[in-house]
Amino acid sequence: MKAAIGVFDSGVGGLTVLKSLRTAFPQQEFIYLGDTARLPYGTKSADTIRQYSLQNVRFLAHQGVQAVVVACNSASTQITEPEIEGLPVYNVIDPGVQAALETTQNQCIGLLGTRATVESHVYQTRLKKQAASFGKSDVRVFAQACPLFVPLAEEGWTLDPITNLIVYRYLHPLLLEEIDTLIMGCTHYPILRGSIERATGKSVTLVDSGHALAAVLKKDFESGRLKASAEAGLRVLMTDLSSHLQKWAFEILEETSQPIEVVNTT
């Protein structure tokens, strides 16, 4: 029986999503694929991102997964279909969009993401498109690209004065717009959650895509679209592996004994 859920990202950031899913479904089997040889996707063109993402979906399909989670916002901008070759596919954008629309009261939503995600306008478009079905037709979206967040997270400068300054610089224009909801539109950003909350204060609710996605999967387990695994398990595959990436993966997973297999997906 094909029971594992495949999760892919361009690198290790998607491990924050995997972690949310493993916490929500501790008995589930997962296969994680980090396309680290070609990371990051955010700087690449739409066509290249889609081509790489489809290769990842097919590679995971060959590993025998029952569904694929696109745990990468850049890839999720280019993979919008709910199924590929009969396999259920989940992107990280729609759950975040829906959680934000459920949350907002004043209909002012902030969005943080990589330059590619923000410039793709995918969040902005989907928020506006789905706003009516949440009874929030006047929704306004204020987006900010934060290219320094990923390297700050990788440096481990969390709750650091410099990180706080950078977070504040990026968030200041959004706070002036009095957003009440803020989407962390990159899988690395939950690592900086402490500094982000410090800048927003309690008046802004943060939307974490991993949490939002777990809620969507929960419904699909209940409806029978997804099947429970026979037993828990995790395989971590990467297309390239450096000592820094390994260290970084272990830190996010909070586990230093997880084997990481290097694979060729092309």
Next chain:
Amino acid sequence: MKAAIGVFDSGVGGLTVLKSLRTAFPQQEFIYLGDTARLPYGTKSADTIRQYSLQNVRFLAHQGVQAVVVACNSASTQITEPEIEGLPVYNVIDPGVQAALETTQNQCIGLLGTRATVESHVYQTRLKKQAASFGKSDVRVFAQACPLFVPLAEEGWTLDPITNLIVYRYLHPLLLEEIDTLIMGCTHYPILRGSIERATGKSVTLVDSGHALAAVLKKDFESGRLKASAEAGLRVLMTDLSSHLQKWAFEILEETSQPIEVVNTT
């Protein structure tokens, strides 16, 4: 006659090297290749970096260049031979190493680079190996990886208080060691030169690989190893192109009319 000099980098950072070379040799023809579809190289394994670099050398050879400049420190760690298939090849590391050894008086040399460059120990090894021939056998090298510098340069936060803080944090341990020479071991770093100089003060001499490389090429033009072009010219090729990369390339080149061709090198 094959007269163009090929210059490649994983992205647009190598354009700072190209700019130094065009300033030094205004009558020379150049072909620049940015392997932007696979950028950055710094996070990839040694084998992958070498494989991509050799593809770039061969691609430029097919474009009819007389020599190839590896304008990328990560790639230069893996391409150390002076010739590949009969083509003269120049890396950016050796000129920086030699310039630093010529410059230092107290034999305390600082090195800034990406994590990959610093961890490869290539600068440290070559500095120590060549120290004797400069009569400086007691040379000590203090290296610092600066993963935030490239995104800071790309954000355009030059001479910015936040950049100054980050530069100071990275440089502080090196300044405590009383370095008198500092190698900017990444092609993006000259963009942050103002902030770096602010942190070092006048007691430290900065080594810019592009300038050091131009001095090496000058000797090879004089010796006849390199031939002068019939006329000046520039082709800029990239393996992928986003609007941000184009804007960024134009900023470094200080030229907004340069055509950028998208090519497939694999």
